[in-house]
Amino acid sequence: MKNLRVITFVGAILLTLAAAQSLPALTPPGAAGGVYTRNLAVKKAFLVDFQAEWNRLGISQMFLDLMKSDGELDQADVEELQKLLSIDIVGREGIAAFYPDGNFFLMARPSADKAGEILASIRKELDSPKQRNGWLVMESDEGGLKVVSGVSSDAILIASQGAAERFFAGDRGLKMPVSGDLALWFEAPTLWGYLDDPNLGLPPDAVRAIKTFTGFAAAVNLELDGVHSSSSLCLDPGQDSDLAAIILTGENAWSLADLPRGVSVTTGVIDLPALGDYVNRWAAEFDSDLELDLSSFGRRYALIDAGASDPQEALQNPWGNLLVFLETKDSLTAEVTLLSWLQMAASFATPEGEGGFSVKAITVDGREGKEIQLGMAGTLYLVSYEDRLALATSRKALELLSGPRLSSDTGFTRLASSLPASYASASYSDNKTGLKQAAQMLPLVMMQTIEDPEAQQFMAEFTTKLSQFFDFAARKIGGSLSYTREDGSCLVSSGFTEVRW
Numbered sequence: 001m002k003n004l005r006v007i008t009f010v011g012a013i014l015l016t017l018a019a020a021q022s023l024p025a026l027t028p029p030g031a032a033g034g035v036y037t038r039n040l041a042v043k044k045a046f047l048v049d050f051q052a053e054w055n056r057l058g059i060s061q062m063f064l065d066l067m068k069s070d071g072e073l074d075q076a077d078v079e080e081l082q083k084l085l086s087i088d089i090v091g092r093e094g095i096a097a098f099y100p101d102g103n104f105f106l107m108a109r110p111s112a113d114k115a116g117e118i119l120a121s122i123r124k125e126l127d128s129p130k131q132r133n134g135w136l137v138m139e140s141d142e143g144g145l146k147v148v149s150g151v152s153s154d155a156i157l158i159a160s161q162g163a164a165e166r167f168f169a170g171d172r173g174l175k176m177p178v179s180g181d182l183a184l185w186f187e188a189p190t191l192w193g194y195l196d197d198p199n200l201g202l203p204p205d206a207v208r209a210i211k212t213f214t215g216f217a218a219a220v221n222l223e224l225d226g227v228h229s230s231s232s233l234c235l236d237p238g239q240d241s242d243l244a245a246i247i248l249t250g251e252n253a254w255s256l257a258d259l260p261r262g263v264s265v266t267t268g269v270i271d272l273p274a275l276g277d278y279v280n281r282w283a284a285e286f287d288s289d290l291e292l293d294l295s296s297f298g299r300r301y302a303l304i305d306a307g308a309s310d311p312q313e314a315l316q317n318p319w320g321n322l323l324v325f326l327e328t329k330d331s332l333t334a335e336v337t338l339l340s341w342l343q344m345a346a347s348f349a350t351p352e353g354e355g356g357f358s359v360k361a362i363t364v365d366g367r368e369g370k371e372i373q374l375g376m377a378g379t380l381y382l383v384s385y386e387d388r389l390a391l392a393t394s395r396k397a398l399e400l401l402s403g404p405r406l407s408s409d410t411g412f413t414r415l416a417s418s419l420p421a422s423y424a425s426a427s428y429s430d431n432k433t434g435l436k437q438a439a440q441m442l443p444l445v446m447m448q449t450i451e452d453p454e455a456q457q458f459m460a461e462f463t464t465k466l467s468q469f470f471d472f473a474a475r476k477i478g479g480s481l482s483y484t485r486e487d488g489s490c491l492v493s494s495g496f497t498e499v500r501w
Contacts, residue, residue, distance in 0.1 A: 023095040023107050023155075027174035028166040031097035031105075033186035036176060041091030041111035043181055043222040046501045053472045057465040066458065088114040089156070097163075097174060100190045105163040108156045119151045126150065133168050180219025180230075187215045205285070211239040226499040229482070234490040242278055246271045248486055252422040254300050257407040260323060260400040263307035263433050268425035268484075272297040272326070296334040298327030298387070306397045309437045311444035319378055319393035323400045326391070331384045338382070338389060339372070346374040365402035411479040415496065419483055424491060426483040431497065432474045439470035476500050 024036065044051075054060070068074070091111025098104050110118040123129075129138045129150065135157060137150030148164035150157045159167065166172075177185050188211070194200065195207050202210075218231035237244035253267040276294030283290035306321035328334040339359070346357035356375025361368065369383040381392040383401060392398035406412050412428050419426060443463040450456050478498030484491050 023093045023109065024174045024176050026107065026167070026172050027095055027097050027105055028099075028163055028171050029174045030099060030190065031174055031187075032100050032190040034095060034097035034174075034176075034184070036096075036179065036183045037090050037094040037181065038179070039092070039181055040087050040094075041113075044087055044091075046222050046224075046499075049476070049501065050473070053469060057469055059462070059465050059469065062458075062462060062465070086114070087111075089118055091115075095174075099163065100193070101162065103160040103163040105160070105167065106156075106158040109154055110156070115154055119154075119156070122151050122156060135168075137164075177215065178217035178219045178230075178232075181221045183217070183219040185215070185217040189214055203285070205240070205282075208239045209243055212236055212243050224501070225496075226478075227497040229493075229495040229497075231493045232487075232490050237489055242274065242281075244489070246274045246278060247491070248489060249299050249424070250486065251299055251424075253425050254302055254325070254327075256419065256426045256428060257405065257412070257416065259302050259325075259406050260304050261404045261406045261409050262304035262323070262400060263437070264305045264427065264429040265302070265406050266304075266425070266427040267300070267302040269299050270301065271299050272301075273299075273329075293337065296328060296330040296337060298329055300327035300388075301325060304397070304400055306394070306400055307433060307437050308396075309440050311441045317378060317394055319380070321397045322393045323397040324391045324393075326389045328385075328388055331386060331389065334389055335382065335384050338391070339370075342372055342374060342380065346377065364398060369398075412481070415479055415481040415498070418481060418494075418496065420485065423483040423485050427481070429480040431477045431480055435470045435474035435477065439467040439474070442467050442470070 022038075088111040090108045091114065092109035094106075094108040096104070096106045109115070123136060126136060126138045126149065127140070129136045132150075135150045135152045137148055137157070139161070140147050140149065146161035148157065148159050148161055157164070157167075176183065177187065192211060195202065195210060212235050213233070214236050215234045216232070219229065221228045235244045235248060237248070247270065249269050249271050251269050253269050256265060256267050259265050259267060272294045276292045279292050280290050283292075302325040304323040304325075306323065308321050326334070326338075343357045356373065356377075358373040360371040360373075362371050362381070363369065364381070364383050367383055367385075369381060372380045372382060374380060378393075381395070381398045383390040383392075383398075390401060392400075406428065407416075409428075409430070411430055411432075415428070443460065450459050476499060478500070480495065480497040482493060482495030484493040486492075
């Protein structure tokens with residue numbers, strides 16, 4: 001019944017909003033990037049349990065009380081701050097657009113049930129306002145930047161003078177490359193004119209490398225079954241073809257299901273040999289002979305986190321419990337290369353700047369491996385396979401090699417049907433386990449970084465409450481699954497996180 005009421009409520013409100021002119025249609029075009037929100041007044045119904053628990057724990061109130069006790073805020077300030085920071089201020093829609101010439105444009109439509117109160121509050125703050133095209137606006141000078149602020153019958157406006165003048169002149173109609181309940185984007189070519197300025201002093205190769213990345217967009221939507229996300233990163237191989245080829249390899253990652261089971265598992269592709277050549281080329285530009293030889297490695301990699309529930313263990317091992325797979329073309333040469341890097345790293349991990357590096361033979365799942373001591377930096381474990389190297393940062397991570405595969409995880413198999421047959425990268429996270437472990441570790445780990453007694457007392461209470469909230473979230477949030485595929489010269493990603501609202 002609860003889910004049916006939510007669906008009915010959301011559907012009814014969305015129908016009433018459909019007829020309204022959207023804020024992007026009112027925004028001046030040509031933005032280099034921005035952020036957009038919609039329907040948050042409706043979708044916040046999904047978050048009511050999370051908000052109730054957050055408020056019950058009094059986490060936000062802790063910081064407000066602290067600012068009040070320090071004399072930074074009085075009660076009236078607190079009430080005004082809570083109103084301005086409320087999601088209701090952008091409840092129906094909100095947009096923030098930023099332009100190549102330094103102008104900006106912010107507009108918001110508050111929640112229908114809160115609009116009168118919010119707009120009246122802002123209207124009172126306007127100093128000597130004037131009527132303009134149905135808006136009540138004021139102009140101010142903020143550090144040398146002229147800003148126009150105002151309200152209409154249903155919206156709020158804050159913009160630099162240049163963007164505001166375009167808006168009032170009717171220069172409107174921003175075309176966003178993405179939309180969602182929460183969306184952000186960046187269109188890099190709008191800034192190319194600045195890169196081409198010879199006074200900037202950038203080498204032509206650096207300009208081409210930067211211009212290779214043409215745009216990024218991402219969106220999040222709250223739905224009945226959880227959180228859906230999407231993103232795209234686009235490149236222009238015509239600028240720096242070597243850089244683009246490192247990222248857009250045209251190859252598929254290892255199958256996620258075939259990798260060891262962990263709290264989180266990621267698989268992907270990057271052209272490591274080409275990356276080594278690329279870095280060497282740039283080092284030579286600065287008269288450095290780096291000699292980074294990655295020719296014995298392949299393109300695929302994987303990262304598995306075994307997780308941690310013992311705070312003391314986490315403090316003693318800064319590497320965590322990670323298992324890394326690196327594809328190889330020649331495993332023997334790749335192993336020698338990796339060991340030489342680790343020996344070099346060990347020289348920086350001892351007070352004397354030398355020694356501290358040792359290698360001991362071990363057996364892992366019937367296969368020869370190596371235990372590598374890196375001075376004060378700890379111990380790593382290396383196992384060589386025919387087509388890959390496995391590097392573990394702890395014994396717990398090493399044990400994943402002989403453990404079950406991710407395909408045995410019921411949380412993963414529940415989501416795996418959404419995975420395509422092939423992908424450039426993919427990732428799965430057992431958020432329930434991750435949040436529970438974070439709740440156990442957070443108080444002790446955070447307290448290790450603070451020495452002031454008063455700050456320790458505040459932080460102890462804060463981390464305890466935050467840990468309790470993580471425990472609550474762990475009962476609500478399930479697994480996450482995402483993947484990325486190449487689409488022309490773009491990397492296009494899709495993701496989903498289970499949430500029991």
